[in-house]
Amino acid sequence: MLLTQEQDELLKLKNRRFCLQRKIVEAGGEDAAKQVFEKFYAEKALERLKKRVVYFVPKVGVTPLSVEVKEIGYRWATRTSNGRLSFHWKCMMASPKVIDGIVVHELCHLRYRDHTDAFWNEVDKVLPDYAERKAWLRENGAAPDI
């Protein structure tokens, strides 16, 4: 990571390297820097996750009420019974393939609340190689729900 005074954005990726405005660290230390990173990831994550949700909605046959990205503790994603999906900003650390696994898992939960055979059949139908993605999520600290 590079600390710089020469950019308007608080944080940006340049040549695959993070450039953070120096004054953030000078004024707020590590906590301030962490917040900027979280916000950066949350924005990118929302953009990407919304696209993947739109892509999978017709395949699963459900439409969520809303899609959000936030800090949701140790889980990768969660949902309310009325169809609001929330994803952890850390999803951005996963590969696109794994992100699709998370999205499909949550969409299938809008049809089947519990991990019943019907639920897993639906997941399998949309992503036949879901098990591979699930293994990655387990190794990288997903909650048992995934």
Ligand SMILES: [Zn+2]
């Ligand atoms: Zn689940």
